[in-house]
Amino acid sequence: LAKTTQPISMDSYEGQEVNITCSHNNIATNDYITWYQQFPSQGPRFIIQGYKTKVTNEVASLFIPADRKSSTLSLPRVSLSDTAVYYCLVGRDSGGYQKVTFGIGTKLQVIP
């Protein structure tokens, strides 16, 4: 499993765009990049997943450069409710299932 590196914490004001970058230098050809959000005392919640270039959904965008050694989660116009820990995960399928392991994550604090 590819190791990931993220900033430990970030602060942002409400209404701003937040970009969280994750490094995964050892990403393998079959690996996908997935981001999860976790609020205190809750299970992680899926945000977005991608393989290359750009993926966008109603919550966020995910930018992946051509070499795929990093990825950036972009949260448009954050609100106080976006204060959470964000995890970047990289993994592949093995025998039909994906073992999901978590790094430290980035604690995002949105300030009024």
Add this chain to the structure above:
Amino acid sequence: GAVVSQHPSWVICKSGTSVKIECRSLDFQATTMFWYRQFPKQSLMLMATSNEGSKATYEQGVEKDKFLINHASLTLSTLTVTSAHPEDSSFYICSARPGHLNTEAFFGQGTRLTVV
């Protein structure tokens, strides 16, 4: 998205007793489920992979005789913390993934275990 449900959400037990936590996939079948433990201000640590109809695979350092995992059906996995001690107090989270490739994992809401 798919729903994974854990029960109970929180439990308090006395030292030396056993506690069972259930993890259910409500709208999909999961041949594989995962159990995690999370201590305060730390990340999720994978404990074991639960395989339907076979023995669970435990991560290094996790005692299989203490954390009993049973995955008797395609929608239910249970984690039993046996002879619980205060140091077992933690947040336990399960996840499951629909069978087709490269879909995201869905997580339960977690179970807060407090051993007194």
